[in-house]
Amino acid sequence: MHYKLSLIGFGNVARALAKLLLRKEDLLKQQGITFSFTGISTGRHGCAVNPNGLDIRKALELLENGQSISALTNHQSPITNSLEVIQHSQADVMFENSPVNKQTGQPALDHIRTALGLNMHAITANKGPVVYGYRELTALAESKGRKFKFESTVLGGAPIFSVFRETFPLAELISFKGILNATTNIILSRMEDGESFEDAVNYCQSIGVAETNPINDVDGWDAAIKVAALVTVLMDTPMTPQEVNPTGISGISPQMIAKAKAEGKRCKLVCSAEKIGDKVTASVAPQLVDSTSPLYGMMNSSTGVTFRTDVILDYSIIETEREGMLGGPVETAYGLFADFVNIAKTAAR
Amino acid sequence: MQYKLALIGFGNVGQGLAQILRDKHASLAQQFGADFTIVAVCDLLKGNVCDPNGLDPATLLDAVVSTGKIETVTAPHHGWDALRTIAESGADIVVELSYTDLKTGEPALTHLRAALNAGKHVVTTNKGPIALHYAELKKIAEAKGVEIGAEGTVMSGTPSMRLGLELLSAAGITCLQGIINGTTNYILTQMESGMTYADALSEAQAKGYAEADPTGDVEGYDAAGKAVILANLLMGAELSMNDVDRVGITGLTPQDITSAAASGERWKLIGKVEKANGQVTASVRPTRLPITHPLASVGGATNALTFTTDLLGDVTLIGPGAGRLETGYAILGDLLAIHRRFGK
DSSP, rough: OEEEEEEEEEEEHHHHHHHHHHTTHHHHHHTEEEEEEEEEEEEOOOOEEEETTHHHHHHHHHHHHHHOOOOGOSSSOOOOOOHHHHHSSSSSSEOOOOOTTTTTTTTTHHHHHHHHHHTEEEEEEEEHHHHHHHHHHHHHHHTTOOOOEGGGGGSTTHHHHHHHHHHHHOOOOOEEEEEEOOHHHHHHHHTTOOOHHHHHHHHHHTSSSOOSSHHHHHTTTHHHHHHHHHHHSSSSOOOOOOHHOOOOTTOOOHHHHHHHTTTTTTEEEEEEEEETTTTTEHHHHHHHEESSTTTOOOTTTTTTEEEEEEOOOEEEEEOOOOOOOTTHHHHHHHHHHHHHHHHHHHOOO | EEEEEEOOOSSSHHHHHHHHHHHHHHHHHHHOOOOEEEEEEEEETTTTEEEEEEOHHHHHHHHHHHHHOOOTTTOEEEEOOHHHHHSSOOEEEEEEOOOOOTTTTTHHHHHHHHHHTTTOOEEOOOHHHHHHHHHHHHHHHHTTTOOOGGGGGTTTSSSSHHHHHHHHHHHHHEEEEOOOOOOHHHHHHHHHHHHHHHHHHHHHHTTTTOOSSSSSTTTTTHHHHHHHHHHHHSSOOOOOGGGGEEEOSSSSOHHHHHHHHTTEEEEEEEEEEEEEETEEEEEEEEEEEEEEEEEOOOTTTTTEEEEEEEOOOOEEEEEESSOHHHHHHHHHHHHHHHHHHOOH
16 A cells, blocks of 8 residues: 655654655565655745655755755645645645644644544654644544554653553553653763763763753653653543643752762652542652662663553563664654554554 | 353463453443453363353352352353363354463363364463464464464563564564563572572462472473564564573572672573574573663563564563463453454
């Protein structure tokens, strides 16, 4: 089966996805899956639509040289914004990767609504629309016989949402606890080795893990929106990052970390939530953990969560970076890729 | 959609499944449109009962508690053996839960063959037939257009197979390694806190983790069976038990344990399956891991499995490796996978 793909948002993650798809093109073809790109929308470098297929390599090249991709458009009317890309791309699958908006989830929400409304599958690494539109978008997707997938929003490429729902179909998630933000975990790990907070932040920026403005990670907002997404989806209780009200790690001093280390403990940015009755309380805050905690061993960019359900003993999923792995955008791109492959394989059965 | 289940074996796991169906029958129907009805149960010790119109799970469970038998349950048919139950109960899905034999796979193998040949789906938590004869069973299942569910054979209710299949579908697994035998991990954990091997073993036996004859666990056969299952089901290999390079934990001395601890390391019995140059190899052997390793901090009877793929960081799944309800949920997951595929 052939899939026409549109990329809404063409930053690091979407470009890594395009490259990954190209790298795996032959492998997918062996499994009966072929694809072409019919729409791309960027933040600052224009939009391109061609229902017969765009030259994706050219688009990547233009973007990496800081040039506009608009000239690639082959369409009767001019295409000027992301919604027009979705409307005219005739795509089967829309990948939503616009910047995360922790207040409203926009414009990603509108992108996904529009795509599902036009009978496209929607796949996103964007936490905003999951937090602000999970129920609505899931219902819309179901009514259209399409999928709304978002595995890469939490824990990179590890499919924690679908594994939970398929394995424990009737289980109620009572609580979870984990480390969900890699940047702060790297910073805390390096501070334990004596590096200053500033140097550790600089290091994260130099390897491309932290944004130029690391405040979103450091103040706990990235972790908070992931907690909100897990609560919203797996505890079926809508929650916003503002309700999580995170405490970040900027107040952690080298002295606090040294003292914890001397006591055999480690400082971690702990993410947790608990459901009691219909009420969910959630938190993101630095905590000291000792060596009996599953979080103790999660160092550097390792992230992971322990789930407690009403039916079985606790289980955990941990993702650990290997030597030589690129991490970051590539990992997130992998999650999008896996969502696409799973959709294509389910459709083929 | 209604599915009629025949349960072959009604020990802990079978009763766990019955308990789940008793408690969750209504929500399964409501949320998934799936009605799983037990029509027959056949157990070597507890007897047989069959009612094509359905048996009440609560009645079955009560009978076991009060009499230790299920023969006492009122039904049109009693006294059938397993093969007659499979053939004549009218079941769509046979849930095979008889005792495990890693040498012959019997009697489960005969049960599964009979069920598949009769065009019935099978779900099993029995390592024997899956480790020894998966290729043959898979062939019959494909010819008949039915499914084999085996989630519960490795790590019980911790979703190792499902996570593996999800990851596999896109990332391609290159290596699987982990703690896949809870008994030996319990013994090693106790030895680390100063207990002798003999004491740790009798404690594991007292807690019901280890059997009276512990050979299957401590010599690594159980872990080897699971390694074969992982290799064949998740990596498409065709290994047999003899292909596993297997060493148990009986050769480990208290000195080995303390000297590892002194250098910041721990002994774990690691099952490993690796794919290199198109060749899949499997091993089970005691391995010294640095305490910072994600598998090193897994203590007691807990199981863990690390998935290495070429695209992702390592994904480690940690959870219970046994348990009545845990394994029951593994079966339910397989039943719902059949419903997702065939129930439309």
